[in-house]
Amino acid sequence: MVKDKIVVALGGNALGNTPNEQIEAVRRTAKPIVDLVEEGHEVVISHGNGPQVGMINLAMDIASKSAAATPEMPFPECGAMSQGYIGYHLQNAIREELLNRGLDNPVSTIITQVLVDKNDPAFENPTKPVGAFYTKEEAEKLTKEKGFVMKEDAGRGYRRVVPSPLPIDIAEKETIKTLIRNEQVVIAVGGGGIPVYEEGNKLIGVSAVIDKDFASAKLAEILEADYLIILTAVEKVAINFGKEDEVWLSQITIDEAEKYIEEGQFAPGSMLPKIKAAMMFASSMKGRKALITSLEKAAEGIEGKTGTKIVK
Ligand SMILES: Nc1ncnc2c1ncn2[C@@H]1O[C@H](COP(=O)(O)OP(=O)(O)O)[C@@H](O)[C@H]1O
Numbered sequence: 001m002v003k004d005k006i007v008v009a010l011g012g013n014a015l016g017n018t019p020n021e022q023i024e025a026v027r028r029t030a031k032p033i034v035d036l037v038e039e040g041h042e043v044v045i046s047h048g049n050g051p052q053v054g055m056i057n058l059a060m061d062i063a064s065k066s067a068a069a070t071p072e073m074p075f076p077e078c079g080a081m082s083q084g085y086i087g088y089h090l091q092n093a094i095r096e097e098l099l100n101r102g103l104d105n106p107v108s109t110i111i112t113q114v115l116v117d118k119n120d121p122a123f124e125n126p127t128k129p130v131g132a133f134y135t136k137e138e139a140e141k142l143t144k145e146k147g148f149v150m151k152e153d154a155g156r157g158y159r160r161v162v163p164s165p166l167p168i169d170i171a172e173k174e175t176i177k178t179l180i181r182n183e184q185v186v187i188a189v190g191g192g193g194i195p196v197y198e199e200g201n202k203l204i205g206v207s208a209v210i211d212k213d214f215a216s217a218k219l220a221e222i223l224e225a226d227y228l229i230i231l232t233a234v235e236k237v238a239i240n241f242g243k244e245d246e247v248w249l250s251q252i253t254i255d256e257a258e259k260y261i262e263e264g265q266f267a268p269g270s271m272l273p274k275i276k277a278a279m280m281f282a283s284s285m286k287g288r289k290a291l292i293t294s295l296e297k298a299a300e301g302i303e304g305k306t307g308t309k310i311v312k
């Protein structure tokens, strides 16, 4: 069997919303990941952090305004906290699943910083939803009291939105390469990575959240991975999603994807960034494959039995 280098991007359904939910969810998430390790693939895992980074930032904001002596916590630090909090549960769940199967590959989480352009136009137009969902009235109150930008999120309620610049490079890329060369399982670019820009020898954090699918595509490109697998709540990508004439797709070429994007087939903020990230990776070099499928179907997806493949 061909051994591949695989970047697996985990969606929100792989993580859960509270610490207990997260411990339960990552226990399930660890199984398809360890299936890939057991088959001999080199595996790097990335994950989202929208709900978690919003929760951490809001909690710190409320605490800083209470009587307790809690400092205000800048957004990049909240991003770092979310990487630690999610990575902690994820690396332990994967470690335990590996040991249960008699495997002893070391597992670690790399606090990862991702370089962005400080003049990225995304800073002028916040689009990335973070934190919980609110009603219209609650959203208006948050805007008034905290100055948050709130937007309606795909019919599911209102959420705070923050800027989401594009990833350019990964500061810890050599560390990640060294670990995977040594058969270690790595969790990296969590929450899209902490967005930073370079100033001389310094890396300066910025208040933003990078899309984890774009950061995962960048990571896969830098690692010269064979596969980018984006795991989410659906087994396949559809056109006319949720409508009577919905069609589930097994494969999409870059040209077809461009046509479907023009038709508005993929919801911005949910399926659209996944498709764009898959296109970026699949078109970066011949033979590179991107797959969008569900967590439960990851192993079948990589065997070519299900999921939606995005090809050049
Ligand atoms: N064309 C489409 N085909 C399939 N799913 C779609 C489509 N458009 C929107 N979606 C929705 O996008 C969701 C994935 O986005 P989201 O929940 O934001 O991702 P994540 O798993 O990264 O948290 C799917 O579960 C599905 O509900």
Ligand SMILES: NC(=O)OP(=O)(O)O
Binding pocket: 011, 012, 047, 048, 049, 050, 051, 129, 190, 191, 192, 209, 210, 211, 212, 213
């Ligand atoms: N950073 C990021 O893309 O998080 P979500 O996947 O949770 O939106």
